[in-house]
Amino acid sequence: MTKTTPQKRYGMVIDIDRCDGCGACMVACSLENNVSVVPPEAGIHRGLTWIRVYSVTNEKEYPHSDTAYLPVSCQHCGNETPCVGVCPQSAVDVDPKNGIVSQIPERCMGCRYCMVACPYHARYFNWWDPVWPEGTEHLLNPGVTPRMRGVVEKCNFCHGRHHAAQERAASEGRSEIEPNEYQTACAEACPNGAITFGDLADKDSEVAKLAAGPESFQLLKTLGTGPKVYYLTQRGWVRDMAAKTPLPLDGQPDD
Amino acid sequence: MGFSVKRRDFLGLVGGGAVGAALSPAPWKGLDDIAIWTQNWSWKPRLPRGPVEVAFTHCGLCHAGCGLKVRSVGGSPVGVHGVPGHPLSAGFVCALGLAGRYLSYHPSRIVEPTIVGADGQRRGIPFKAAVRQLGDWLDDTRSGGGHGSVAILDNRPGRMRSLAYRKWLGALDGAHIKGLREDTPINRLRAMLDGPAPELGLDIARARTVLSFGAPVLEGLGSGEAGSQLRGRSDSDKPYIVQIETRPSRTARGADLWLRIAPGTETVLALGLANVLVSEGLYDKEIIAQQALDLDGPGGYRELVARFSPKKVSRITGIDAATIKKVARRFASGPAVVIPGVDPGGGPLSAEAQTAAFSLSLLNGDVGRPGGVVARRASGTTQLPREGRLADTVELADVPDGSIRLLIADGVAGGFAIPTSLLERKLNPSEGRVVSLAPFERSALHGADLVIPSTTPFESIDEAGVPIDAPVDSMGLTVPSMRAPDYSVDSLRVLSMVAKSSVVPTITELLRGRSDRIHAGERGSVFDPSKGESVPLTEFKTNGDLWRALTSGGLWTDASATFSCPPFRLMGANAAIRDRLHRALEQPSTADGWAHEITLMPFGWRDASGDGPLPPVMAKLFRETRLRLDSRFATICPKTAGDLGFVEGDKASIKTSLGSITVEVVLDPAVVDGVVHVAVGPSTEAFGDASRGKGDQPLDLPSCENDACWRVIPAKMLEVVS
Numbered sequence: 010m011t012k013t014t015p016q017k018r019y020g021m022v023i024d025i026d027r028c029d030g031c032g033a034c035m036v037a038c039s040l041e042n043n044v045s046v047v048p049p050e051a052g053i054h055r056g057l058t059w060i061r062v063y064s065v066t067n068e069k070e071y072p073h074s075d076t077a078y079l080p081v082s083c084q085h086c087g088n089e090t091p092c093v094g095v096c097p098q099s100a101v102d103v104d105p106k107n108g109i110v111s112q113i114p115e116r117c118m119g120c121r122y123c124m125v126a127c128p129y130h131a132r133y134f135n136w137w138d139p140v141w142p143e144g145t146e147h148l149l150n151p152g153v154t155p156r157m158r159g160v161v162e163k164c165n166f167c168h169g170r171h172h173a174a175q176e177r178a179a180s181e182g183r184s185e186i187e188p189n190e191y192q193t194a195c196a197e198a199c200p201n202g203a204i205t206f207g208d209l210a211d212k213d214s215e216v217a218k219l220a221a222g223p224e225s226f227q228l229l230k231t232l233g234t235g236p237k238v239y240y241l242t243q244r245g246w247v248r249d250m251a252a253k254t255p256l257p258l259d260g261q262p263d264d
Numbered sequence: 265m266g267f268s269v270k271r272r273d274f275l276g277l278v279g280g281g282a283v284g285a286a287l288s289p290a291p292w293k294g295l296d297d298i299a300i301w302t303q304n305w306s307w308k309p310r311l312p313r314g315p316v317e318v319a320f321t322h323c324g325l326c327h328a329g330c331g332l333k334v335r336s337v338g339g340s341p342v343g344v345h346g347v348p349g350h351p352l353s354a355g356f357v358c359a360l361g362l363a364g365r366y367l368s369y370h371p372s373r374i375v376e377p378t379i380v381g382a383d384g385q386r387r388g389i390p391f392k393a394a395v396r397q398l399g400d401w402l403d404d405t406r407s408g409g410g411h412g413s414v415a416i417l418d419n420r421p422g423r424m425r426s427l428a429y430r431k432w433l434g435a436l437d438g439a440h441i442k443g444l445r446e447d448t449p450i451n452r453l454r455a456m457l458d459g460p461a462p463e464l465g466l467d468i469a470r471a472r473t474v475l476s477f478g479a480p481v482l483e484g485l486g487s488g489e490a491g492s493q494l495r496g497r498s499d500s501d502k503p504y505i506v507q508i509e510t511r512p513s514r515t516a517r518g519a520d521l522w523l524r525i526a527p528g529t530e531t532v533l534a535l536g537l538a539n540v541l542v543s544e545g546l547y548d549k550e551i552i553a554q555q556a557l558d559l560d561g562p563g564g565y566r567e568l569v570a571r572f573s574p575k576k577v578s579r580i581t582g583i584d585a586a587t588i589k590k591v592a593r594r595f596a597s598g599p600a601v602v603i604p605g606v607d608p609g610g611g612p613l614s615a616e617a618q619t620a621a622f623s624l625s626l627l628n629g630d631v632g633r634p635g636g637v638v639a640r641r642a643s644g645t646t647q648l649p650r651e652g653r654l655a656d657t658v659e660l661a662d663v664p665d666g667s668i669r670l671l672i673a674d675g676v677a678g679g680f681a682i683p684t685s686l687l688e689r690k691l692n693p694s695e696g697r698v699v700s701l702a703p704f705e706r707s708a709l710h711g712a713d714l715v716i717p718s719t720t721p722f723e724s725i726d727e728a729g730v731p732i733d734a735p736v737d738s739m740g741l742t743v744p745s746m747r748a749p750d751y752s753v754d755s756l757r758v759l760s761m762v763a764k765s766s767v768v769p770t771i772t773e774l775l776r777g778r779s780d781r782i783h784a785g786e787r788g789s790v791f792d793p794s795k796g797e798s799v800p801l802t803e804f805k806t807n808g809d810l811w812r813a814l815t816s817g818g819l820w821t822d823a824s825a826t827f828s829c830p831p832f833r834l835m836g837a838n839a840a841i842r843d844r845l846h847r848a849l850e851q852p853s854t855a856d857g858w859a860h861e862i863t864l865m866p867f868g869w870r871d872a873s874g875d876g877p878l879p880p881v882m883a884k885l886f887r888e889t890r891l892r893l894d895s896r897f898a899t900i901c902p903k904t905a906g907d908l909g910f911v912e913g914d915k916a917s918i919k920t921s922l923g924s925i926t927v928e929v930v931l932d933p934a935v936v937d938g939v940v941h942v943a944v945g946p947s948t949e950a951f952g953d954a955s956r957g958k959g960d961q962p963l964d965l966p967s968c969e970n971d972a973c974w975r976v977i978p979a980k981m982l983e984v985v986s
Contacts, residue, residue, distance in 0.1 A: 149312070
């Protein structure tokens with residue numbers, strides 16, 4: 010009898026009240042996934058950032074003014090994933106075994122329909138050739154291929170790390186990877202422990218417990234896209250902001 | 265039946281074919297191919313190849329010395345991770361540490377020795393010629409200079425390398441000058457103690473209250489791990505953090521209580537808190553009765569603080585009297601840590617503010633008790649392998665103006681910016697020369713007469729720092745994970761080549777010597793990063809075993825020390841500081857009658873290298889997200905902007921009597937009315953350049969004439985007409 014592998018549903022919980030906007034998650038992500046250094050003329054709308062930390066305020070006067078930092082990456086939508094349906098090239102793939110939404114740059118032709126369709130503005134277009142300062146290409150992560158100009162890219166929950174963990178498990182005769190064997194770079198790097206990553210389908214996992222908690226919410230939940238990235242906060246105004254369509258975030262990438 | 269093709273049939277065939285083709289994958293494939301054909305890269309990305317290795321080291325980019333796990337492929341470090349269980353950093357690595365390896369290839373890296381010629385132009389020279397030139401200048405200075413005419417500016421004093429500097433300077437009657445560090449103010453506390461005091465550290469982890477005067481407690485103060493641990497702990501388990509700061513920093517926003525204080529009034533608030541402690545009898549009466557030397561009597565501390573009633577202090581600081589009383593009572597309820605912060609761009613608090621702040625620690629009996637100020641034993645650091653006189657270590661502010669004829673700047677990254685004007689004032693006006701041993705162009709050293717590039721932290725072995733919040737001494741090494749380029753040279757090698765009367769040991773000799781003395785001390789434990797556990801030092805049979813452990817990324821930590829607080833002076837021993845404390849209620853005068861309409865407060869971002877370059881990936885990300893605005897932006901509150909006629913996005917000129925900078929206006933309602941904040945540090949343009957004109961301009965504006973402070977600068981803010 011063949012042993013069936015239980016279906017996983019990888020997801021993330023981000024505690025906004027712990028995030029202080031240091032940007033370590035963005036730096037770790039960019040280094041892990043060889044996100045290129047675009048030229049300064051890219052401005053704030055045409056850069057590349059698989060996870061982007063937005064600064065949001067409640068627009069009140071001191072002492073009632075408040076600021077929150079909102080890290081936004083691909084939400085890995087689990088229901089009618091918007092970017093999948095609009096891609097004419099089938100360049101967006103949803104792994105049925107774990108729910109990770111991946112971009113296939115070799116298939117992407119750069120039409121950017123997916124960027125228009127994504128309500129979270131979490132997809133980024135390579136407007137320029139990928140460039141790093143001279144001599145630094147040998148510091149890149151050899152496990153992730155740099156993407157070329159003219160294609161869209163986005164967070165894939167550090168797919169390279171997932172494969173590496175699976176290989177390690179297989180080499181040891183295991184069919185399953187342990188929860189602590191696969192962490193995204195952003196979760197690993199967050200100095201405040203604001204990001205928890207894991208299998209939402211495992212009810213005993215920390216990420217599943219946090220996602221099911223009373224302080225948990227999803228961005229633009231009313232759209233019904235079923236994001237697998239959850240957020241936590243005790244601040245009501247942040248929840249209200251996160252429900253607005255479009256998200257009132259400055260500096261989102263151009264469509 | 266004949267077959268004929270009519271015009272209509274032909275057109276139908278062509279039209280049908282076109283429609284059919286449009287519905288087929290062919291045009292899409294064509295579009296895709298065209299897209300791919302246009303994807304011609306200007307370079308061929310060569311990802312590293314070769315054997316995979318994992319090594320452990322410590323980060324040398326700041327004094328925190330976080331433990332690192334470095335993954336290398338083909339000899340290139342392709343990934344940096346924290347080390348879980350590390351006694352100091354506990355798995356923490358800041359953004360700068362993650363990307364720090366890219367600094368070795370930063371565009372602002374100096375790749376050859378340079379000298380400023382008689383025509384004022386900088387040109388490259390061979391290494392031997394540069395060393396010969398330094399030797400000639402040294403001879404000139406020795407023949408005509410007095411005490412302190414040769415000086416070394418050491419950005420990370422306290423290392424074995426620093427001792428070698430002091431020995432080298434001792435033979436020249438030179439001065440060893442401390443650069444800015446987070447723990448610089450602790451020396452002010454040591455100066456308040458009557459008699460010799462050990463090295464001191466802050467025991468934040470066990471404190472009940474943290475009273476921070478602008479220190480980045482939640483942003484990576486000290487070991488870096490401290491802030492993350494404080495955020496992660498439950499409310500009942502963590503210290504209550506009171507942040508006393510004008511700027512709405514990340515720590516201010518995340519603290520349990522943010523006291524948004526009026527600019528430059530920290531001294532008044534500290535004395536106001538002392539007033540409550542003394543008047544309500546909340547101080548440690550036993551300690552004060554036995555050890556305080558200046559509490560009572562004419563001009564004593566009690567008389568001083570009596571004039572700082574909460575009501576009066578409230579009018580000056582903007583903090584209401586009830587809050588002052590509440591904070592004082594909370595402070596007195598258990599062990600507390602007071603941290604007079606040093607800002608990476610705004611520099612230190614005034615000497616009297618530091619003294620007033622630390623007087624609270626002494627009042628509360630926190631010096632020498634767990635959860636307060638604790639002692640670290642200096643193990644193996646106070647002796648050099650060879651005998652020799654050591655030059656005294658002095659603060660930059662205490663160096664007489666115009667006294668230095670040859671200033672050699674150590675190459676290590678300090679992370680704290682210093683105004684060029686402050687350095688220039690210490691130089692002899694006619695004969696002062698500056699030699700930089702930094703690996704990068706750095707703003708304060710932009711005019712260095714001679715530059716001899718040194719190695720970056722990932723390329724050379726050195727000592728990692730001991731963070732401010734480490735309660736015990738430690739020794740960890742920055743083990744090289746990259747090969748040092750041929751054009752870089754260790755600073756001690758430069759000194760050994762020009763030394764005429766003393767022998768300068770190599771850095772490896774110095775570190776090995778300390779390791780051997782630690783081994784002989786048989787105290788403390790050694791952390792093995794590959795196993796994530798510590799073992800007692802006594803398990804290391806030979807000194808060679810310990811050295812191998814340290815050069816494999818291990819960390820020795822000392823056993824904790826006990827320390828009884830000696831007699832002390834609550835106002836310090838310095839008469840000038842005591843005088844300034846007594847005059848703290850006087851309104852600050854405006855220099856040179858310069859009528860100012862706004863208060864400029866420069867600041868720096870923690871872990872974004874205040875005076876060094878920024879890795880390109882950080883520059884890019886902060887540019888795109890505007891999470892850390894650089895010196896091109898000025899943050900003011902909407903009311904101030906309205907009063908001055910500005911709206912968000914306007915261009916403005918901030919002027920003082922010394923110059924001006926042009927900035928873009930950014931509005932933030934949390935900024936104090938009448939204050940403008942401008943960051944000092946590497947520009948996020950041009951891949952994070954920190955060289956001249958790239959982020960250092962705000963520090964051209966303060967005069968630093970009174971007490972080497974540049975936190976509060978009277979200025980004007982004018983519209984820029986394009």
